Amino acid sequence: MVAIALPPIVIVLVVLIAWQIIATATGTKPTVLPSPLRIIQQGWIARDTIWLNTVPTLQETAIGFAVSLAVGWILAIIIDFSPLLRRALLPLLVASQTIPVIALAPLLIIWFGFGLLPKVLVIALVTFFPVAVGLIDGFNSTDREATNLLRSMGANRWKQFTYVRLPSALPAFFTALRIGITYAVTGAIFAEYVGAINGLGIYMSMMKNSFRTDLVLAAVFVTAAVSICLFLLTFVVERLIIPWHSKERRSRRG
Amino acid sequence: MVEPKIELRNLAKTFQLAQGQSRHVVDNVSFSAQPGEFVAVIGPSGCGKSTMFNIMAGLETPTSGEVLVDGKVVTGESEHFAYMPQKDLLFPWRTILENTALGLEVRGMKKKEARAKAADLFATFGLAGFENAHPFELSGGMRQRAALLRTVVQSRDVLLLDEPFGALDSLTRLEMQSWLQGVWSENSWTAVLITHDIREAIYLADRVIVLSARPTTVRLDIKIDLPRPREVGMITTPQFADYEKELIDTLHEESRKAMAQQMPTAV
Numbered sequence: 001m002v003a004i005a006l007p008p009i010v011i012v013l014v015v016l017i018a019w020q021i022i023a024t025a026t027g028t029k030p031t032v033l034p035s036p037l038r039i040i041q042q043g044w045i046a047r048d049t050i051w052l053n054t055v056p057t058l059q060e061t062a063i064g065f066a067v068s069l070a071v072g073w074i075l076a077i078i079i080d081f082s083p084l085l086r087r088a089l090l091p092l093l094v095a096s097q098t099i100p101v102i103a104l105a106p107l108l109i110i111w112f113g114f115g116l117l118p119k120v121l122v123i124a125l126v127t128f129f130p131v132a133v134g135l136i137d138g139f140n141s142t143d144r145e146a147t148n149l150l151r152s153m154g155a156n157r158w159k160q161f162t163y164v165r166l167p168s169a170l171p172a173f174f175t176a177l178r179i180g181i182t183y184a185v186t187g188a189i190f191a192e193y194v195g196a197i198n199g200l201g202i203y204m205s206m207m208k209n210s211f212r213t214d215l216v217l218a219a220v221f222v223t224a225a226v227s228i229c230l231f232l233l234t235f236v237v238e239r240l241i242i243p244w245h246s247k248e249r250r251s252r253r254g
Numbered sequence: 255m256v257e258p259k260i261e262l263r264n265l266a267k268t269f270q271l272a273q274g275q276s277r278h279v280v281d282n283v284s285f286s287a288q289p290g291e292f293v294a295v296i297g298p299s300g301c302g303k304s305t306m307f308n309i310m311a312g313l314e315t316p317t318s319g320e321v322l323v324d325g326k327v328v329t330g331e332s333e334h335f336a337y338m339p340q341k342d343l344l345f346p347w348r349t350i351l352e353n354t355a356l357g358l359e360v361r362g363m364k365k366k367e368a369r370a371k372a373a374d375l376f377a378t379f380g381l382a383g384f385e386n387a388h389p390f391e392l393s394g395g396m397r398q399r400a401a402l403l404r405t406v407v408q409s410r411d412v413l414l415l416d417e418p419f420g421a422l423d424s425l426t427r428l429e430m431q432s433w434l435q436g437v438w439s440e441n442s443w444t445a446v447l448i449t450h451d452i453r454e455a456i457y458l459a460d461r462v463i464v465l466s467a468r469p470t471t472v473r474l475d476i477k478i479d480l481p482r483p484r485e486v487g488m489i490t491t492p493q494f495a496d497y498e499k500e501l502i503d504t505l506h507e508e509s510r511k512a513m514a515q516q517m518p519t520a521v
Binding site: 075143145148149150151152153154155159163164165170242244245247248251252 | 279308312331333335336337339340341343345346349356357360361388389390391408414453
C-alpha cells in the first residue's frame with residue numbers, strides 16, 4: 001500500500017515545493033498566484049464554510065450517481081435482453097453524449113430552479129453513459145461456451161443471465177463505476193457553478209468574483225480529495241462484492 | 255438385442271450462409287450406444303463433430319433426422335444429456351462445490367440439496383478437501399475432474415464429452431485417462447466422447463466411430479474388444495496396435511480429403 005501511494009505523493013510534494021518557491025521568489029500577488037502555504041492557511045481559516053459547502057456537493061453527487069446507476073443498469077439489462085431495443089436505444093445513448101452539457105446546464109437552472117433536480121440531471125447525464133456501456137460490454141463479454149453450457153443444463157434466458165452473464169459483467173462494471181464516480185464529482189461542481197444556493201461549485205464561483213484565488217484553490221483541493229476518496233471507495237466495494245475477481249487476477253500474475 | 259440407450263438416425267445439418275449460399279456440414283449420421291456403453295467419436299478437424307454434438311445436446315436443431323433416447327424421439331431437448339465442453343468453464347465466482355452443483359441448481363434443485371449431492375462425489379473425483387477452494391487454486395487436471403463431476407452429478411441418461419482432456423499436457427492427460435477408465439469400470443454411465451487422440455479413443459471406449467470429412471457421415475464403426483479394467487500398459491499390446499493402425503489408416507484418408515476441401519490447390 002505504501003509502495004503504491006509513495007511515488008505519486010513524492011511528485012505532488014515536488015510540484016508544491018516548486019510552486020511555493022516560484023510564488024514567493026517572484027513576489028506574485030496572492031490574487032494571481034497564491035502560494036500553497038497561503039492556500040492551506042486561508043483554507044484552514046475558512047474550513048467551516050468550506051465544509052458547509054462540501055456537504056451539499058457530496059449529497060448531490062450521491063443522489064445523482066445513484067440515479068445514474070439505476071438508469072445505466074436498467075438500460076443495459078433491457079438492451080441485453082432485447083435485440084430490437086438494442087438497435088433502437090444504442091444510437092440514442094451515443095447521441096445523448098453529444099449534448100453539450102455546458103450549454104444545457106444553464107437551461108436546466110431556468111427550467112428547474114436552483115434546487116437539487118438540475119444537479120442530479122447533469123450528474124446523471126454525464127455519468128450514466130460509461131456505466132451503461134461498461135455493463136453492456138460486460139454482458140457481451142460472457143463466454144459463448146459458458147452460455148451453451150447453461151443452455152445444455154436447461155437454463156432459460158433469465159437463468160443464463162443471473163448465473164453467468166451478470167457475474168461475468170461485474171468486473172467491467174467496476175471499471176465503469178470508477179470512471180463514472182470521478183465524472184460525478186466534477187459534474188456536481190459544474191452544475192453548482194452555473195447556479196446553486198450552496199455547494200463547492202458556487203463557493204468557487206463566489207470566491208473567484210471576490211478575488212479570493214487562494215480560497216478557490218483550497219476548494220479545488222477539497223474537490224480533488226473527495227474524488228480520490230470516492231475512487232478508492234470503489235475498490236473497497238469491489239473487494240466486498242466480487243472478492244473472487246482480485247484473487248483470481250493476483251493468482252494469474254503470480 | 256437390448257434397446258439402445260441413445261440412437262442418432264440419419265442426422266443431417268445444413269447451415270444457411272449469407273447470399274443464399276449454404277454449407278452442408280453433417281450428412282446422414284447414424285449410430286447408437288447401448289446402456290453403459292462408452293462410444294468415442296473421432297474425425298478430421300472441422301468435420302462437423304461439434305455440430306453433431308450440439309444437435310445431441312439440444313443446442314442446435316438438425317435439418318433432418320432425429321435423436322432418440324430409450325427409443326423415444328428427443329430431438330432438441332436438453333434434459334437427457336449432460337454436456338462437458340472442451341474448456342472446463344468453472345466460474346471464478348463460485349467455489350468448486352458450488353460449480354459442481356451448478357447443473358442441479360439450474361434444474362431447480364434446492365441449493366443445499368444440490369451441494370450435498372455433489373459433495374458425495376468429491377472423494378471419487380479426487381477433489382476431497384477442495385470443496386471451498388476457488389477454480390484458480392486448482393491444477394489443470396483437478397479443474398477438468400471438477401468439470402466432469404459437474405457433468406456426471408446431473409444424472410442424465412447420456413454424457414457428452416467434447417475433448418475433455420484436449421487442453422491438458424500429455425502426462426496429465428494420461429493420468430486423467432487412466433483415472434477416468436477406472437471410475438468408468440465402476441459405474442454404468444453411457445457416454446459419447448469426442449476426441450482427436452486415437453489412443454485415448456481406443457483406451458477408453460467400447461466402440462470407436464470414425465467420421466468422414468465434411469459433409470460428415472460415419473466412415474467406420476469398430477468394437478474395441480479389450481478387457482476391462484484396462485491398464486495403461488495395454489497401449490503397447492499387439493491387439494491395441496492393430497486397432498490403432500486401422501483407425502490411423504481410415505483417419506489419414508479422411509484428413510487428406512478434409513485438407514483438399516480447405517486448400518484445393520495443395521493436394
